[in-house]
Amino acid sequence: MEKKVVIVGGGIIGLSCAYYLSQDGHQVTLIDRGKIDSGCSFGNAGMIVPSHVIPLAAPGMISQGMRWMLNSKSPFYVKPRLNKELISWGKNFYRSANEQHVNRSMPALRDLSLLSKQLYQDLAKHSAEIAYEEKGLLMLFQSDKVGEEETHAGEIVKSLGLEVDFLSKEEVQQLESGSKVNAIGGVHFKSDAHLYPHKLMQFLLESCRKNGVEFKEETEVESIKVENGKIQSISTSSETIVGDEYVIAGGSWSSDLAKQLGIKLSLLAGKGYSFTLMNPSERPIIPSILCEGKVAVTPMGKDLRFGGTMEITHVRDTKINQKRLQGIVETANSFYPEMDIQFPKKENQWYGFRPCSPDGLPYIGRSIKISNAIIATGHAMMGLSLGPATGSIVSSIIAEKEAQVNIERFHPDRRF
Numbered sequence: 001m002e003k004k005v006v007i008v009g010g011g012i013i014g015l016s017c018a019y020y021l022s023q024d025g026h027q028v029t030l031i032d033r034g035k036i037d038s039g040c041s042f043g044n045a046g047m048i049v050p051s052h053v054i055p056l057a058a059p060g061m062i063s064q065g066m067r068w069m070l071n072s073k074s075p076f077y078v079k080p081r082l083n084k085e086l087i088s089w090g091k092n093f094y095r096s097a098n099e100q101h102v103n104r105s106m107p108a109l110r111d112l113s114l115l116s117k118q119l120y121q122d123l124a125k126h127s128a129e130i131a132y133e134e135k136g137l138l139m140l141f142q143s144d145k146v147g148e149e150e151t152h153a154g155e156i157v158k159s160l161g162l163e164v165d166f167l168s169k170e171e172v173q174q175l176e177s178g179s180k181v182n183a184i185g186g187v188h189f190k191s192d193a194h195l196y197p198h199k200l201m202q203f204l205l206e207s208c209r210k211n212g213v214e215f216k217e218e219t220e221v222e223s224i225k226v227e228n229g230k231i232q233s234i235s236t237s238s239e240t241i242v243g244d245e246y247v248i249a250g251g252s253w254s255s256d257l258a259k260q261l262g263i264k265l266s267l268l269a270g271k272g273y274s275f276t277l278m279n280p281s282e283r284p285i286i287p288s289i290l291c292e293g294k295v296a297v298t299p300m301g302k303d304l305r306f307g308g309t310m311e312i313t314h315v316r317d318t319k320i321n322q323k324r325l326q327g328i329v330e331t332a333n334s335f336y337p338e339m340d341i342q343f344p345k346k347e348n349q350w351y352g353f354r355p356c357s358p359d360g361l362p363y364i365g366r367s368i369k370i371s372n373a374i375i376a377t378g379h380a381m382m383g384l385s386l387g388p389a390t391g392s393i394v395s396s397i398i399a400e401k402e403a404q405v406n407i408e409r410f411h412p413d414r415r416f
């Protein structure tokens, strides 16, 4: 049955929902407070990562995080605040960072990721522009200790049925023919892929427009009217919008939106940075993570993007920390010693907020509190990767069909 669906948020998650819902014949309105050409879904590293089956909340993360907190150039930081949300998020993270949680979550994340990759393969057939490529993801390391950790992670991923190669220093250089690499070895996740996020977003936007999606850009949702366990309408500064179903895909701002529905969504912003070299004369050809500095490197068409850092903070903290950006540049130069990567000019520095749940899993599903609201957020470092799967599952939920994969672990009302 055709429904009127209102989506809040025009990042990769909101746009993917709009894409699949409009294809299924629904009448879709998408609201975003900004123009749909900026934000977290544009400057990210563009990696599609079925290999990322181990959620952020995992054993060892707390002690590693503590060590990183002491280094001003490190890839991880929690901005200390005496704030109820941060304390509760921290407690939930602590409760989730155990082996049982990891073991239960891995198959669910793998299945969601593989569904998304399959959908990306379909999308790539409609647009060469998005520069979708399947070259895998190379985890590069410079020390034995990190090498052991990465090899262990690689073995776990392999045991879940994904293709993984363990490479020596020489094998790394053979695979990475674009640039000299300073690493003692690598783990190659062959199931992974990558694309150009900006081009993907443009493709989705144009396809949605063709499918009749109505976009309300530069329009902020100010209040949501709830009665009898149902959303009745959404009010912006200029109008009141009524739908049959509502999708909350507001990224790092989703907990504020959920609060208006009486739903407590534990979610914090994980700020990260990137910069892009346009058409550099030399560049690596395989997407890689430079493990010691957790820097992501992605060839995108002719360009090359470096991204990294995870600063757990709040959405008003929009400052770009120059020291941490310097950390990204130093890591990149240390792994690619012949590239001479320069510190990016102010106008080329980008930041985005990853919407981070405390257990490292997204929130996808209907809350039992509000019968016509679907929550789709909390994808943290994997929003691009999991976008199409999330969009297509939201469309199934609205059609009252069974989701394509098991989404029990992603329930928005779950306890930690």
Ligand SMILES: Cc1cc2nc3c(=O)[nH]c(=O)nc-3n(C[C@H](O)[C@H](O)[C@H](O)COP(=O)(O)OP(=O)(O)OC[C@H]3O[C@@H](n4cnc5c(N)ncnc54)[C@H](O)[C@@H]3O)c2cc1C
Residues within 6 Å of the ligand: 008, 009, 010, 011, 012, 013, 014, 031, 032, 033, 034, 039, 040, 041, 042, 043, 044, 045, 046, 047, 048, 049, 219, 220, 221, 222, 249, 250, 251, 252, 253, 254, 257, 270, 271, 272, 273, 274, 296, 307, 308, 351, 352, 353, 354, 355, 376, 377, 378, 379, 380, 381, 382, 383, 384, 385, 386
């Ligand atoms: C440096 C970096 C590298 C990354 N690399 C990767 C990667 O390689 N692969 C990957 O899968 N992921 C990656 N990510 C993560 C990915 O970018 C995010 O998970 C994803 O963009 C989140 O998408 P979203 O749609 O949930 O949120 P967003 O893109 O933030 O979109 C949410 C939208 O909701 C709107 N909104 C919120 N509240 C309101 C309101 N009240 N009224 C109107 N509009 C509202 C906002 O304006 C915003 O446009 C990376 C992130 C960073 C920072």
